[in-house]
Amino acid sequence: MSELKAEGVRKSILNELNNLKGTAMEEGRLLDETVLKLLTDITLKLNREVLLMLDDHNVIHNVALGDVNTVAFGDAKMETTAIGLNRIRVIHTHPGGNPHLSDEDLSAAVRQRLQCMVAVGVAPDGTNRFGIGLPMVEDEALVYRYALVDSLKRLNALDVSGYAALASRELRRLPGAGFDTVDTEERALLLGVDLGTRGIGIDLASSMEELRRLVETADGRVVDVVTQSRSQIDPVFYLGKGKLREIVRLVQNADANLIVANDELNSNQIACIESLTGCKTIDRTTIILDIFARHAKTREGKLQVELAQQKYRMGHLKGLGIVLSRTGGGIGTRGPGEKKLETDRRHIRRQIDELLSRLERIDKSNALGAKQRTRNQVRTVALVGYTNSGKSTLFNRLTDSDVVMQDGLFITLDSTMRQINPEYGNYLLSDTVGFIEKLPHDLVTAFRTTLKEVDDADLLLHVVDAAGPHAQAQMAVVDEVLGSIGAGHQDILVVYNKIDLLDEEGALALQNRAEREGAVCISAREGLGIDSLTAAISTHLGGGTCTRQFLIPYTHSKALAALHQKAEVTQMDYVEAGTQVTAITDQDFPSHRFEAYALTEEDHGTGLPDNS
Numbered sequence: 001m002s003e004l005k006a007e008g009v010r011k012s013i014l015n016e017l018n019n020l021k022g023t024a025m026e027e028g029r030l031l032d033e034t035v036l037k038l039l040t041d042i043t044l045k046l047n048r049e050v051l052l053m054l055d056d057h058n059v060i061h062n063v064a065l066g067d068v069n070t071v072a073f074g075d076a077k078m079e080t081t082a083i084g085l086n087r088i089r090v091i092h093t094h095p096g097g098n099p100h101l102s103d104e105d106l107s108a109a110v111r112q113r114l115q116c117m118v119a120v121g122v123a124p125d126g127t128n129r130f131g132i133g134l135p136m137v138e139d140e141a142l143v144y145r146y147a148l149v150d151s152l153k154r155l156n157a158l159d160v161s162g163y164a165a166l167a168s169r170e171l172r173r174l175p176g177a178g179f180d181t182v183d184t185e186e187r188a189l190l191l192g193v194d195l196g197t198r199g200i201g202i203d204l205a206s207s208m209e210e211l212r213r214l215v216e217t218a219d220g221r222v223v224d225v226v227t228q229s230r231s232q233i234d235p236v237f238y239l240g241k242g243k244l245r246e247i248v249r250l251v252q253n254a255d256a257n258l259i260v261a262n263d264e265l266n267s268n269q270i271a272c273i274e275s276l277t278g279c280k281t282i283d284r285t286t287i288i289l290d291i292f293a294r295h296a297k298t299r300e301g302k303l304q305v306e307l308a309q310q311k312y313r314m315g316h317l318k319g320l321g322i323v324l325s326r327t328g329g330g331i332g333t334r335g336p337g338e339k340k341l342e343t344d345r346r347h348i349r350r351q352i353d354e355l356l357s358r359l360e361r362i363d364k365s366n367a368l369g370a371k372q373r374t375r376n377q378v379r380t381v382a383l384v385g386y387t388n389s390g391k392s393t394l395f396n397r398l399t400d401s402d403v404v405m406q407d408g409l410f411i412t413l414d415s416t417m418r419q420i421n422p423e424y425g426n427y428l429l430s431d432t433v434g435f436i437e438k439l440p441h442d443l444v445t446a447f448r449t450t451l452k453e454v455d456d457a458d459l460l461l462h463v464v465d466a467a468g469p470h471a472q473a474q475m476a477v478v479d480e481v482l483g484s485i486g487a488g489h490q491d492i493l494v495v496y497n498k499i500d501l502l503d504e505e506g507a508l509a510l511q512n513r514a515e516r517e518g519a520v521c522i523s524a525r526e527g528l529g530i531d532s533l534t535a536a537i538s539t540h541l542g543g544g545t546c547t548r549q550f551l552i553p554y555t556h557s558k559a560l561a562a563l564h565q566k567a568e569v570t571q572m573d574y575v576e577a578g579t580q581v582t583a584i585t586d587q588d589f590p591s592h593r594f595e596a597y598a599l600t601e602e603d604h605g606t607g608l609p610d611n612s
């Protein structure tokens with residue numbers, strides 16, 4: 001760091017400024033009162049701009065006199081990066097009191113990819129107002145939007161790190177920007193915290209193993225796993241700061257380019273970990289969203305993922321917008337940029353609303369289908385279960401279809417509903433998204449249609465990977481998610497799958513247990529136990545009989561006779577078109593044989609058979 005020298009400036013003033021170098025602002029503030037007072041005094045005395053360069057921990061690295069264009073940025077001690085923002089913040093004064101950032105100020109900020117650019121207006125009476133430019137990525141370009149702030153307290157309340165982290169991440173995602181394009185392989189270091197209270201019984205080791213599988217499903221490679229026992233998650237660094245130092249070394253040794261935390265991180269934690277390790281940092285939710293985004297196939301599925309992603313972004317802007325919208329107080333403070341800061345959130349909210357209304361339109365057309373089904377009294381069965389438990393494999397076996405099954409997590413996202421193979425029964429089966437521990441809540445609610453089918457189903461088949469080491473804990477997670485979406489009130493049949501992987505002893509023990517619990521054991525892949533499963537499904541569905549109406553033309557007397565045999569006829573009315581029959585049917589009733597005669601509610605009284 002070179003000493004500050006300036007012609008015609010008193011030595012004592014230069015000393016005061018030089019002494020600032022290497023000092024940090026009070027309690028990690030962007031600007032503290034002592035330094036503000038010093039800057040104000042010197043600006044008034046010299047009638048010149050004074051400029052400070054800080055790092056992202058608000059340690060002052062350099063001091064200069066003159067405007068932003070004549071001052072050289074950059075310092076050996078201040079890290080600059082090839083992509084994303086540099087970890088540099090600039091604060092400078094404007095003699096005369098004007099707090100607006102000039103075009104020169106803003107273009108210097110873009111050039112230097114600053115975390116923020118602050119202008120301190122120093123009025124002749126020594127009072128201050130502030131303008132702050134914060135980074136944002138718009139139309140694939142870095143821009144700075146500014147807000148005017150009328151008190152130091154409000155300036156310090158701004159979450160500069162949060163904005164910088166968001167902009168950095170978006171810069172890196174730009175085509176040709178870095179991580180994802182230049183360095184295609186993602187080498188991930190996983191971080192986890194053991195709080196000792198995982199509640200539903202998934203221990204940290206398994207939870208980390210699952211995170212590993214998530215990363216692999218997203219095509220990343222795991223190079224190392226670091227965990228720490230703590231009483232709580234560190235609000236700033238996630239793990240302890242000491243542990244993170246160790247991680248800096250690990251990142252270098254293992255040449256990792258991605259850090260993945262097992263719990264959800266806020267924007268501040270992401271900024272802190274990224275700035276300490278120099279490594280792109282994401283959390284479990286982001287990985288899950290990424291996998292969901294890749295696997296969603298239908299228009300609806302894609303919309304739902306996008307919705308969840310927008311909500312996630314919105315959550316990470318929380319706090320920022322609220323503070324910023326308060327800064328525009330009165331005439332003269334409403335700069336064009338300041339409006340933009342508020343609209344950033346509004347923009348996301350509008351996108352969310354747009355997505356919601358598009359989903360609603362799709363929902364309505366789906367609802368029509370559902371209504372059709374209830375009118376026809378077709379029973380529905382939904383497959384639920386932990387991800388990778390074998391739901392799609394079973395679905396394909398029971399429906400003779402070819403829904404993608406694959407070893408990986410969240411292979412099925414969009415629910416599929418099919419008629420069951422008639423030899424197995426007469427009902428519709430739907431395959432649904434798998435559940436997982438810490439499934440982001442927004443994603444759960446986002447997959448409304450899938451879950452609606454779960455909710456509407458007459459019976460849920462809870463498919464369990466009985467050969468996996470965590471069957472019990474996974475079952476608990478599924479029960480919990482079902483409870484949280486308000487489903488699970490209906491009949492549930494537990495299906496222990498993958499018994500082909502168990503040894504004889506294990507299979508026998510499971511069989512005994514299943515008998516006690518009224519569950520069934522199968523191998524969906526090998527086709528074992530399918531008959532007892534279908535029998536159990538019929539028994540469960542048979543729990544409820546239903547009353548239906550038929551209209552049988554007078555010329556179809558055989559059909560009327562057959563109906564008397566297969567169902568309990570409770571009433572017969574002779575109308576012009578034929579005999580109108582009310583009958584109670586049970587699970588063995590061959591609906592398909594009487595489909596042509598079935599009356600729907602709306603048909604009542606019209607005398608017309610359904611499907612005619």
Ligand SMILES: Nc1nc2c(ncn2[C@@H]2O[C@H](COP(=O)(O)OP(=O)(O)OP(=O)(O)O)[C@@H](O)[C@H]2O)c(=O)[nH]1
Pocket residue numbers: 385386387388389390391392393394404405406407408409410411412413432433434435497498499500501522523524525526
């Ligand atoms: N050994 C064995 N493997 C099975 C069996 N059933 C499914 N699998 C395998 O388990 C993996 C996951 O099966 P899927 O049917 O895709 O599981 P899923 O529950 O639909 O998974 P998601 O859609 O990701 O929630 C695949 O590799 C299947 O081949 C089984 O009975 N035995």
Ligand SMILES: [Mg+2]
Pocket residue numbers: 391392393404405411412431432
């Ligand atoms: Mg599946």
